[in-house]
Amino acid sequence: MDTSRGGTLFRLHLAVGTLLTLVCCALPDTGWRSVLYSTVSFACLGLLVVGIRRHRPRASAGWWLIAAGVGLWSTADLLWGVWTWILDIDPFPSPADALYLTSYLFMAGGFARFVRARRRGQGDREGVIDSLIFTVGFVLLSWVLLMRPGLELAGSSTVAGALAAAYPLGDVLLLALLVRMLTTTGARTAAFRWLAAATGLLLVADCGYQYAVMRDLPDSFVDLPFLLAYVCFAAAALHPSMRQLTDPVAAADETDTRFTRRRLVALTLASLLSPGTLLVQLALGVRPEAWAVASTSVVLFLLVVARMSGLLRHLEQQASRLADMARTDALTGLPNRRTSDAELERMQTRARAEGSPLCVAVLDLDRFKSFNDTFGHQAGDSLLVQSATAWRAGLEAARAAIGPDRAAMLGRWGGEEFVLLLLGHDLDGAVALVEGLRERTPAGQTFSAGVASWSGLESPAELFARADAALYAAKEGGRDRVVPAAAPSPVSDDAAGTPVSRG
Known part of the structure; x- marks a missing residue:
């Protein structure tokens, strides 16, 4: 694909489309202005189709739905021009209304496709x-400014009342899908x-047109945002990055919506729309929309509570994950050295209270550096x-023999060194258990181990030092063996707490 050509067409479209838009809006409100208006809208529709066919995006169905919606809107504009400047009639309701309303459904369907493609089945409650x-905030504004006045003007006419409600509801639907897409994680190309700018301009123009018609105001000012919306739709399809529009989130951790300061400000303003509307109406002496404001206030309050509960739950999950990371070795999933130290102190307290034996074994994979180098x-x-997996499975298999009054914990001490804490085992039983684990070492590798039984008086560092010294003896004795530590000397050696460096 020639990306340089695509970039040239994109820039040419922006320049020519913007120029023709400004020329059209500068013309007097005559048939020629309507002709140029339709020319720009259908030209943008054609370029939108060219962009889809050229770039062949992954979620092409969404783009074709957007194109269909733009096509229906352009066709409805053309019909209005024909009726106004050629036939000199103003039919109501007309086939153009059906086209306009149908276009909402197609565009909303396109955005729904984009959202689904970006999420790829992942949940996104927030x-x-x-x-x-x-x-909900926009619904209140639409009711106050568009729907209720439109229904009042419609009087007893069922068709006029239906159209007065249908157009604002179409805008609400389109806005809801646009915001839903904006709140998904994924590529911000x-x-x-x-595409977001095009939809925003379309909504502004459509709401402005509806308001002008109800207030009997000139509506030619909405031509500028309408035409710019067409230009932006075509620009979105012509830009090469449209292929990445539906790229999914990069990782599962992104399923939570990022709660940035900008989003907090936007949500705060949206939540204040309901009470703000009531305050403005009271300040202007306008009849307040009590029921509408009260209803939307309740809904907004419940939504904000749900949002905050989700945020708190996310923070709790993050805190839990951080706590697990602080206690667990990231590679093997075993308890890390800090956790092993704390567990050894806890087991010493329990062994002293129950009079149970306590053993510490230090396991070290043989010739691990050579294995790495090879x-x-x-x-x-x-x-x-x-x-780690094999030894843990060995401990699980021996759990029936360990019994409820005994406990065992395997942890990673650091590097290729592991520690095994055994409560309720005497020295012979601990050695036998470690010998069973030695036979489970995978990949044809071996380990050496030293096992020490707690005297009841030693500190954790002194107990570990004796097990470490026994491990050193196993290494010196030829590796691939388990050596029990000698009984502690009457006088504790403070230097014994320093681990011996081994190869």
Whole structure:
């Protein structure tokens, strides 16, 4: 695909489209202005189709639905021009109304496709709530400024009343899907921004037109945002980044909607629309919309509570994950050194209170550095993970023999060194258990181990030092063996707490 050509066409479209839009809006409100208006709208529709066919996006169905919606809107504009400047009639209701209303459904369907493609089946409760907060606030404004006045003007006419409600509801639907797309995580490409700008301009223009018609005001001012919306729709499709518009979230951790300061400000303003509307009406001496304001206030309050509860739940999950990370070795999933130290102190307290034996075993994979140098660090990491899994499975298999009054914990001490805490085991039983684990070492590898039984008086550092010294003896004795530690000397050696460096 020639991306440079695509970039040239994109820039040429922006320049020519913007120029023709300004020329059209500068012309007097005559048939020639209507001709140029339709020329620009259908030219943008054609370029929108060219962009879809050229870039072949992943979620092409969404783009074709957007194109269909734009096509229906352009056709309805053309019909109005024909009726106004050629036939000199103003039919109501007309086929153009059906086209306009149908276009809402097609565009909303396109955005729904985009949202689904960006989420790829992942949940996004917070994003849904955020979009509902914005939508409920807009519903109130639409009711106060458009729907209620339109229904009052319609009087007893059922058709006029239906159209007075249908157009604002179409805008609400389109806005809801636009905000839903804006609240999804994923690629924020140039095409994404052009598409959002196009829809925003279309909503502004449509609401402005409805308001002008109800207030019997000139409506030619809405031609500028309407035409710019057409230009932006085509720009979104012509930009090469439209292929990445529906790229899904990068990781599962992004399923939560990012609660940035900008989003907080936007949600705050949307939540204040209901009481703000009531305050403005009271200040202007206008009849307040008590029921509408009260209803939307209740809904907004419940949505904000739901949003805050979701945020608190997310924070709790993050805190839990951080706590797990602080206690767990990231590679093997075993308790880390800090957790092992704390557990050893807890087991000493329990052993002293119950009079139970307590043993500490230090396991060290043999010739691990050579294994790394030969097969690479990724293979070394895999060996550590497999060893942890195999030894943990061995402890699970021996759990029936351990009994309810005994406890065992395997942790990673650091590097290729692991620690095994055994409460309720005497020295012979602990050695036998470690021997059983040695046979489970994967990938044809071996380990050496030292096992020490707590005297009841030693500190954790002194107990570990004796197990470490026994491990050193196992290494010196030829590796691939388990060596029980000698009984502690009457006088504790403070230097014994320093681990011995081994190869």
